[in-house]
Amino acid sequence: xxxxxxxxxxxxxxxxxxxxxxxxxxxxxxxxxxxxxxxxxxxxxxxxxxxxxxxxxxxxxxxxxxxxxxxxxxxxxxxxxxxxxxxxxxxxxxxxxxxxxxxxxxxxxxxxxxxxxxxxxxxxxxxxxxxxxxxxxxxxxxxxxxxxxxxxxxxxxxxxxxxxxxxxxxxxxxxxxxxxxxxxxxxxxxxxxxxxxxxxxxxxxxxxxxxxxxxxxxxxxxxxxxxxxxxxxxxxxxxxxxxxxxx
Amino acid sequence: xxxxxxxxxxxxxxxxxxxxxxxxxxxxxxxxxxxxxxxxxxxxxxxxxxxxxxxxxxxxxxxxxxxxxxxxxxxxxxxxxxxxxxxxxxxxxxxxxxxxxxxxxxxxxxxxxxxxxxxxxxxxxxxxxxxxxxxxxxxxxxxxxxxxxxxxxxxxxxxxxxxxxxxxxxxxxxxxxxxxxxxxxxxxxxxxxxxxxxxxxxxxxxxxxxxxxxxxxxxxxxxxxxxxxxxxxxxxxxxxxxxxxxxxxxxxxxxxxxxxxxxxxxxxxxxxxxxxxxxxxxxxxxx
Amino acid sequence: xxxxxxxxxxxxxxxxxxxxxxxxxxxxxxxxxxxxxxxxxxxxxxxxxxxxxxxxxxxxxxxxxxxxxxxxxxxxxxxxxxxxxxxxxxxxxxxxxxxxxxxxxxxxxxxxxxxxxxxxxxxxxxxxxxxxxxxxxxxxxxxxxxxxxxxxxxxxxxxxxxxxxxxxxxxxxxxxxxxxxxxxxxxxxxxxxxxxxxxxxxxxxxxxxxxxxxxxxxxxxxxxxxxxxxxxxxxxxxxxxxxxxxxxxxxxxxxxxxxxxxxxxxxxxxxxxxxxxxxxxxxxxxxxxxxxxxxxxxxxxxxxxxxxxxxxxxxxxxxxxxxxxxxxxxxxxxxxx
Numbered sequence: 001x002x003x004x005x006x007x008x009x010x011x012x013x014x015x016x017x018x019x020x021x022x023x024x025x026x027x028x029x030x031x032x033x034x035x036x037x038x039x040x041x042x043x044x045x046x047x048x049x050x051x052x053x054x055x056x057x058x059x060x061x062x063x064x065x066x067x068x069x070x071x072x073x074x075x076x077x078x079x080x081x082x083x084x085x086x087x088x089x090x091x092x093x094x095x096x097x098x099x100x101x102x103x104x105x106x107x108x109x110x111x112x113x114x115x116x117x118x119x120x121x122x123x124x125x126x127x128x129x130x131x132x133x134x135x136x137x138x139x140x141x142x143x144x145x146x147x148x149x150x151x152x153x154x155x156x157x158x159x160x161x162x163x164x165x166x167x168x169x170x171x172x173x174x175x176x177x178x179x180x181x182x183x184x185x186x187x188x189x190x191x192x193x194x195x196x197x198x199x200x201x202x203x204x205x206x207x208x209x210x211x212x213x214x215x216x217x218x219x220x221x222x223x224x225x226x227x228x229x230x231x232x233x234x235x236x237x238x239x240x241x242x243x244x245x246x247x
Numbered sequence: 248x249x250x251x252x253x254x255x256x257x258x259x260x261x262x263x264x265x266x267x268x269x270x271x272x273x274x275x276x277x278x279x280x281x282x283x284x285x286x287x288x289x290x291x292x293x294x295x296x297x298x299x300x301x302x303x304x305x306x307x308x309x310x311x312x313x314x315x316x317x318x319x320x321x322x323x324x325x326x327x328x329x330x331x332x333x334x335x336x337x338x339x340x341x342x343x344x345x346x347x348x349x350x351x352x353x354x355x356x357x358x359x360x361x362x363x364x365x366x367x368x369x370x371x372x373x374x375x376x377x378x379x380x381x382x383x384x385x386x387x388x389x390x391x392x393x394x395x396x397x398x399x400x401x402x403x404x405x406x407x408x409x410x411x412x413x414x415x416x417x418x419x420x421x422x423x424x425x426x427x428x429x430x431x432x433x434x435x436x437x438x439x440x441x442x443x444x445x446x447x448x449x450x451x452x453x454x455x456x457x458x459x460x461x462x463x464x465x466x467x468x469x470x471x472x473x474x475x476x477x478x479x480x481x482x483x484x485x486x487x488x489x490x491x492x493x494x495x496x497x498x499x500x501x502x503x504x505x506x507x508x509x510x511x512x513x514x515x516x517x518x519x520x521x522x523x524x525x526x527x528x529x530x531x532x533x534x
Numbered sequence: 535x536x537x538x539x540x541x542x543x544x545x546x547x548x549x550x551x552x553x554x555x556x557x558x559x560x561x562x563x564x565x566x567x568x569x570x571x572x573x574x575x576x577x578x579x580x581x582x583x584x585x586x587x588x589x590x591x592x593x594x595x596x597x598x599x600x601x602x603x604x605x606x607x608x609x610x611x612x613x614x615x616x617x618x619x620x621x622x623x624x625x626x627x628x629x630x631x632x633x634x635x636x637x638x639x640x641x642x643x644x645x646x647x648x649x650x651x652x653x654x655x656x657x658x659x660x661x662x663x664x665x666x667x668x669x670x671x672x673x674x675x676x677x678x679x680x681x682x683x684x685x686x687x688x689x690x691x692x693x694x695x696x697x698x699x700x701x702x703x704x705x706x707x708x709x710x711x712x713x714x715x716x717x718x719x720x721x722x723x724x725x726x727x728x729x730x731x732x733x734x735x736x737x738x739x740x741x742x743x744x745x746x747x748x749x750x751x752x753x754x755x756x757x758x759x760x761x762x763x764x765x766x767x768x769x770x771x772x773x774x775x776x777x778x779x780x781x782x783x784x785x786x787x788x789x790x791x792x793x794x795x796x797x798x799x800x801x802x803x804x805x806x807x808x809x810x811x812x813x814x815x816x817x818x819x820x821x822x823x824x825x826x827x828x829x830x831x832x833x834x835x836x837x838x839x840x841x842x843x844x845x846x847x848x849x850x851x852x853x854x855x856x857x858x859x860x861x862x863x864x865x866x867x868x869x870x871x
Binding site (some may be wrong): 052053054064079080081084085087092096097098099100101105106108109113115116117118120121151157158160161166 | 535536537538541618713715716718719721725726728729730731732733736737831848
């Protein structure tokens with residue numbers, strides 16, 4: 001039980017007629033890097049929303065059925081800010097950085113949750129900024145960053161909340177090969193510091209080199225769960241991606 | 248409660264409600280198609296009221312007929328406002344259009360007071376009471392309400408059946424796609440705003456024999472119009488019709504049972520409660 | 535909090551404190567140097583500076599644009615008026631009552647309406663202001679439709695000092711936003727509320743706090759007003775023109791800037807007094823026309839436009855493309871949409 005940092009059971013979510021998540025189970029052990037993959041529309045981001053307490057617009061907070069347990073706490077249907085305080089950090093697929101604020105200001109907001117004062121928050125923010133390799137850009141306005149830098153800022157901000165579990169949603173999308181390698185190194189570094197990571201990814205290279213385990217979603221259901229090697233060879237997974245039925 | 252009182256509430260409520268609905272249809276159209284929130288809509292209605300009043304006092308034209316020049320006049324005014332001001336904020340956040348039309352509204356209201364004076368005026372047209380289902384109501388209320396409903400439905404048909412109407416609905420659903428299929432969105436925006444203004448103008452003309460009015464009357468109707476749009480669902484034409492009638496009836500009910508003053512609070516409650524509990528409106532937003 | 539506030543104070547620097555001191559001296563000495571008409575005018579400028587500063591907090595910094603802001607001013611005025619007219623308590627109690635009344639209203643409506651956003655929030659605030667007007671005009675305690683008359687309590691000078699005291703408090707609060715977790719959280723909420731929540735910020739609680747803070751300044755302004763003018767009725771207390779002027783003043787000076795409200799109040803009220811204040815309806819019509827102009831031409835206001843112009847000139851002088859100078863925390867200049 002202590003070994004499991006996150007445990008989702010039977011998570012189900014309906015958006016009107018669409019069944020976005022259908023009884024999804026997921027166990028994440030401390031220190032793992034778990035990959036969450038699946039064709040577009042498989043329900044990955046929705047699943048993240050369910051785990052992190054993000055309320056989909058126009059619908060209720062949290063899963064319709066199922067439970068989510070984090071670090072021994074029941075976080076089913078708890079709001080995002082509470083889940084963050086418990087130790088979950090989230091980087092969004094479509095980057096949600098504060099455009100009008102500079103890099104330091106952005107990351108400092110993340111550090112606020114664990115700091116008594118803004119002074120302290122900015123100090124921690126600077127450390128995190130170094131960690132993700134944005135060191136020289138601390139005072140640049142977020143709107144002026146390159147795509148790769150924006151993704152890193154998104155990650156840095158989530159890291160600043162000092163999470164035990166970091167949920168990364170497609171942080172590798174749109175990166176050049178070198179930027180990709182840098183990002184992979186950064187995530188390895190994060191993991192080395194004891195943070196458990198779950199990542200949604202399409203970039204297979206990242207998944208293969210980083211993840212100790214891969215979970216596959218298709219049409220809202222979990223269809224595979226194993227090592228990267230196992231999953232990639234699984235015929236069910238191959239079918240899903242090649243589209244036996246077009247979802 | 249006595250049946251006669253209930254019928255009185257129902258009939259007079261539906262009558263005022265029909266006018267509310269017509270007044271709001273224009274706002275609804277503009278909001279739904281252009282994503283522009285026209286806070287000046289009440290003032291457009293006010294202009295219609297005064298066109299009708301002018302025609303009545305000078306040539307004795309009855310308000311039903313005056314609705315035609317009112318519509319035409321407001322159509323032109325609408326085109327002008329769209330061209331000069333509204334066009335520049337299409338695509339901006341709705342709040343910007345709210346501020347812009349807020350300014351236009353205050354401007355028109357006060358120019359109105361300056362040129363026409365703040366005294367209340369009335370006209371007397373068909374105000375003989377008529378007995379309907381046991382209660383007595385002024386004939387003009389029934390006539391105007393009937394006209395309002397007919398016009399609302401006519402507008403609905405125009406939107407569903409004519410080319411311009413279809414183009415308008417296309418632009419409302421997906422602006423970019425409408426452009427792809429060759430619809431001149433700029434022209435449609437102009438026409439939509441003008442049409443919305445015309446509807447307000449007609450509502451104004453119809454309301455002229457029913458109430459005492461002055462240039463500030465727009466400020467009273469705008470909140471009601473918002474209540475109708477919010478309750479009926481933004482962009483939902485039929486929803487606005489039903490919402491208007493409902494609000495009219497509820498207002499009449501409160502006026503009879505509590506007080507007339509209290510009834511002016513109905514609109515506020517409708518807005519708040521709808522936004523809190525069913526923000527997409529009773530029939531759902533978007534047509 | 536204390537560390538942050540100390541930093542805020544230090545950040546002013548020698549010149550900053552000097553400038554502040556100079557302003558305080560000017561404001562304090564002013565009534566002794568000018569005739570009562572001008573002091574009265576300065577009082578009304580102060581009132582709008584306070585109102586603008588108050589509106590700026592919820593609309594500029596938090597990004598929840600209110601179209602019903604007059605309601606806090608009106609409730610503040612009524613709170614003070616009721617205490618003065620119905621009890622024999624001294625005026626400081628009435629003043630506090632005004633502030634508390636506005637705060638109470640804010641806390642009651644905050645949670646429900648802050649769930650809305652954008653236009654819907656604006657309309658809801660409009661509806662609340664109108665609703666309060668109706669309620670007040672039906673309540674005997676508040677004098678119903680005829681309003682309340684009080685015995686005159688505050689002298690012109692007294693009101694002037696109190697009002698500008700409120701302005702100072704509001705400006706100081708706004709300035710310190712940049713340096714506190716509260717302020718940074720609020721700006722984060724404006725920039726991207728979902729992200730802010732995912733970073734551990736309890737957005738609902740913060741928004742309620744901002745609205746409460748905002749309401750207090752507006753309520754105090756209303757209370758001081760009524761203690762000076764000695765009369766309030768529903769038409770005045772919930773007059774939409776007051777909201778419009780407040781918005782105008784803030785936009786003119788610069789939304790989400792510290793000095794914008796004061797600059798706007800001065801820059802806006804002085805010309806308008808000279809030009810149209812004598813003619814009430816002309817005045818209001820001009821107000822309407824001006825807001826149209828501002829929305830189309832200068833939506834961010836004078837101060838940010840000046841800042842941009844300054845930056846543009848600086849870039850041209852340097853001859854190279856220098857990335858836009860960023861203000862720490864990015865607090866200034868948000869559109870507040």
